[in-house]
Amino acid sequence: MLCLLAVAGALPAAEYALAEELELRGTIAGSLIGHGDPKLIDLIDTGAIEDPSYEPVSSADLPARPDSGSMLGSGITVSASEKGATPPSLSTSPLSERTNLRVGTVSDPARRLNQRIQPLQGAKLRRDENPYAPMGIRAGTITLFPTLESGITATTNGTSSPGGDSAVLSETRLELRGNSDWSRHRLEFGGNLDYQNALSGDVEPELRGGADASLRLDINHSLAATASLGYAAERESLNSPLAVAGVDRQPLKHQLTAALALERGLGPLRLTVAGEVLRETYDAARLSDGTEISQSDRDSTLALARLRVGYEVSPAFLPFVEVEAGRRIYDEDLDSAGYDRSAKRFGARAGVVTDIAEKLAGEVSIGWISEDFDDSRLRRLSGLALAASLQWSPIRGTNVFLDASTTVEGGSGADSGSILHAAALRVERQLRSNLTGDLRVGAEWRDFDAGGHDLTLRGQASLTWWLNRYAALVARLGHEKRSSSDPSREYDATSVYVGMKFQR
Template structure:
């Protein structure tokens, strides 16, 4: 019987008992013992086996088990050996932008990641030369020591270099394409400012000059004058509906007053010939559907009678001012290429009382009237460039004073009908032209029917990129206070040519011809106006203008003809 043993002797006894088992493994499985026994029994630092020395580890492309390989010793480096320092080594930049993104959608440079599909035999596009283009075979060795293509240049190649010019933006791989800028057809035109969803343009002109006959009298008397002319334009920028406000006005002041007597006769011109002029309208459109629109307009006209007009009474201290304001509400319906529009109109005209040179006041209530009417238009689009139309209008005028100061009842009914077309030929000739007939019948049987040919047109011909021709014509039936005269049939024709001598220097030539037919007493007036303007555009916001104009009034009435020469120099400030 064995005596008690200590703990140390017990461990030795167990080890000796395990040796036959190891021998049995060697006998029963020689291959297994050949693999495990040398590694398990080999004494190594820190344990029996290092993970990198295990013959069961995965052999990757970055490891080697060949002792002849130069990297073999590095792989079996002891774990206590420090890693090589990165100080002084140039980092490698080899990852393109969004390299870890998926292959659908867009990456951080807004490029699509979906690869295009090419048909068999279709040539694939070549990449543009740039940082991402593979280097030629002869240069690959110098581009990267590992033989890889450099995606982006190292910092040493781009340091302290000027930025890429805007004209080259979008020409390199990895950059979004650059959108072309629209062509600026008017490099010196007003740009305007946005207020919410409205584009607002404003301007003011200050002019001064000399008029040899501002009163348009038979015996001329000259006077210096000044003009202040503001302008305002606001246009909405909405997806649906529209609103446009266009307001233009002026005030002309003269340096001295005209004497009441000219060659012993009372002058037809007032002593104070200052006069205002304003034209404004606000147009709106409500898009009920894509083919149904509600249209409306508010308008205002403030002015005086034209100098030299027979409606101006003798002995006036100043021109009486009149105002015409009104509105139109209509409906525009499209049926494929057919467009039908109709609207109701209302206008009111009021006159200021006349102030005479002796201080008395003369009423002009007999010249105030209301006009109610309706207008309709039908057009058909033959082609996108030609759209013929037919338009008709009818109205009635009711004066505040049924019998005027001369004893005539001037209430009347009338209208017009015209046909024409709007066109656009290669964008060189655009506009509208129409011909028709107008007439008006008066309540007083002593006043005959007023009728005549109606012409209206607005044409713009772009002859060359530097030359533009414009032609406008209007026809109207105007009221008068002359005894026995039904009204005035007025035709006005204007022809204008604009030519750019330079982009900043424009010459303008204008010719205006007008006829005034006073039906009832046989009076007929003809007006001629020849005007030349020179515009020097210093900047978009500052223009300098010069004007020379000759006005001629030729009348068959005695002592009614006149002539005048106007010289002006001004400045225009716009935004």
């Protein structure tokens, strides 16, 4: 019985030795082991086959010196059971003579053939922060954002002017905005078209609109150029101090602007040189009998040059000073009253540019501006110049916008003109994901050189309720009131608007 057991125990060992001698002996390419073939590594790890010897052709073919605990370099390590005792052949023979080395596991993930991947079912979906924001229309590297709004307005003063009557108006506004998606440079453009028609009341149909475009070229890391072009057309307002008296139809006013600026960075210094041209033309005014009164004596061109020097205290704070000089030239040497209204323009201001990411951005400045007429009978027109364009986000979902400007307005006859200061504050709040509230207040102060003033106050509250990403209901309530040193120029108007807005 004992003999049978001894023979049975010896058979597996003999079979293993025979298989090794007849089938598994031979040279295996070392490159296969180096590339981590799983089958070969398993055979070597179990001792089924020997690690082949490696004889370098030159010293450049020698492997890098292994780290502590490493056998064949990065990725193949000695098993834990062998760290305590190093085989004698490992210390007495060169690498080319070492055979029958036990290869451990491949620890370099890059050598694994079957990488673990994240299942699609387990991936987290990114939540859309504003599910009702416009998606836009992709056209190559340009994204277009069209908007159409149409509704009905009921107002107590259809012309927003002294003596205006109540009216019901239909209003339609078409707007298109776009921007580029380039790795360098930036293009922005837009346009709008507004049509207003009276459903009841004595209000003439009105069509006004405009377009603008701006291109920024990043020439290098410290030099950039910006070019802009704009056009706007609208009828002279009945509440304007330049409105033509006694006419049935006020003239149509056209404005064309073009500007070019170069900005250079010299360490913390920021230098900007800019040029701007403003062209204003007027169509003829029309009397009730169809007769037209030419307004060509009001056509003019204003050319300005500006120099701004700023110092970057920090990326979020850049104070600056700016000076400007230019000339306003009228197409006709004398206006209808016999005055030469061409003038030299000067201005200076100081301000600050701020850019705190997602919190506060824009600029604000204060200074002085003046126009000195060529006709000595006209007094110099000068005054305080205010400018602001700020966007502030105090908390998530709330945006505050502040805009301010100063405009030099022309006059007629012996009147030099006026200076108009305007400011507007707008607060936008996302009340719910599909409900947005908007509150606006504004003020205008017009100071006449001949004496007197106008103060106009405006207020408006609106709600926008999005039915889906593409359509919304809009409601607005507004009030406007003017007080003046001349009672004949005073008026007030209250209006209610209800309509729909569509976007893409």
